[in-house]
Amino acid sequence: MGETTRLAGRYRLLNPLGGGAVRLAFDEPAHRDVVVREVRVPPGLLDRAVRDARRVAGLRHGCLVPTVDVVVEHDAVWVVMEFVSGASLERTVMARGPLPATQAARAGVCAMAALSAAHAAGIVHGRVNPGNVLLTPTGRALLTGFGLPQPELRPSADLWSLAATLHFAVEGRPPGAAPAPGTDPLRSLIRAMLDPAGPPPAEETAETLLSLAVDGSP
Template identity: 35%
Template sequence: MTRDAGRLVVGRYRLLEVLGEGGMGAAWRAVDERIGREVVLKQVKLPSGMDDGTRAAVVARMDREGRAAGTLKHPGIVTVHDQFHDPDGLPWIVMELVRGPSLDRVVKDGGPLPEAEVARIGVGICEALAAAHAAGIVHRDIKPANVLLEGDRVVVTDFGIAAVPGEATLTPYGALLGTPSYMAPEQINDHQATPASDMWSLGATLYYAVEGRPAFAGHTTAALLLAVSRSAPAPTTRAHALRPVLRDLMRRDPARRPTADAAADALRRIAARPAEPTRALDTRAPRPARGTRLKLLSAVVAVAAVIAVPA
């Protein structure tokens, strides 16, 4: 795919470099030569031998991602500039270039984040989800890889499997709609995804950010799905102030999970807390216990007495 670098797409977008690549396509950094703006082009690549029904479903999913994100105007949601089909009938989405890593990459490179920072990031995700939910759109794939961090800005991206009002659910045949570690139990159990499902995924995402590991584990996809659908999250070791928020977000009953607005309020309070002062390291040698001190004192007195005896 890198051999396409330098290619001009639909006479306007010059491909510069691959930002990410998967089995179904790639995201390119590109330049819009008409207005001189750098953008991201999301390109679909379909494997040979794909049947017509699956091909149509993949193309429809990509079209829907453009429409879902394109209807939302919010600083916490990646902006869609354009959408088009190339001469092969494959869809492309033109999005803003967010110059920052994903939350997933930040944790993998630097380890778990402090609670206040996780809470701040959570507020940004909540605000984006509140805008999407108010428009009737459920993201359905909130996860660390779909949260971009550009300075203080938190951006939710990839509405590829978003549920849009009035549209049928479209997915490649046999594909799993979502990412197992971050899917709500009701999604795994084949129930309708709702805004509450996004809130579960938010909880799992924040858990990963503060703990440095997913809330659920399994050696196989089947074992992981079973753990999410039936088990409780692994106990937290780093989350303290965040623990009750994570608990509420990942309640098994969707009706008991907080809304995006309510979760944002709780997270703001945590983010606003002053950082705990760092305790100074005591470099003094530890004082011996009382009994030990008496023995040392006796030894010192005895030595002094020996030294004092004239030769």
């Protein structure tokens, strides 16, 4: 972050949140808290990064943390998002232990819906992980942390990453080379999503997660 303390003349940077690239900030004209994330841009790709960041900022869905601004300053791209109260899935599991299967499935429903909206717009998230799933006090899960679009990635990469995230949610660890065994429906779905041959169709995955979130059975 260097010596930057204010962006675009309005966003006053405050304390870091998690990694050093994400910070709480205060939107002085609007008198509100926001979250600012610096997007790492490879040399020579600033214009493309700005264009892609604004494209992602145009996404609107109830399971996405809304982007309110994209700022270009100090040869860097800064994404300004609404401040949402809650804790990441990663921090929640590290502090309290694995989630019950039904709660993990509910988080999966929200993340899946957000990814479906992104994929419909031709955008692959590319950074789905437990640190980018935010759990709110009301029980909602919101997806955040979009990286720069990577043309070589396919939507199936996001589904694999979502499976790894759900595995962390119920096991407290990444799947590694051997996903946790278990005959319960959620773990069976996670293993199917992690299959090297490819995940089940997105529509089928979403329907199964919804069933598990509602009554615990597919």
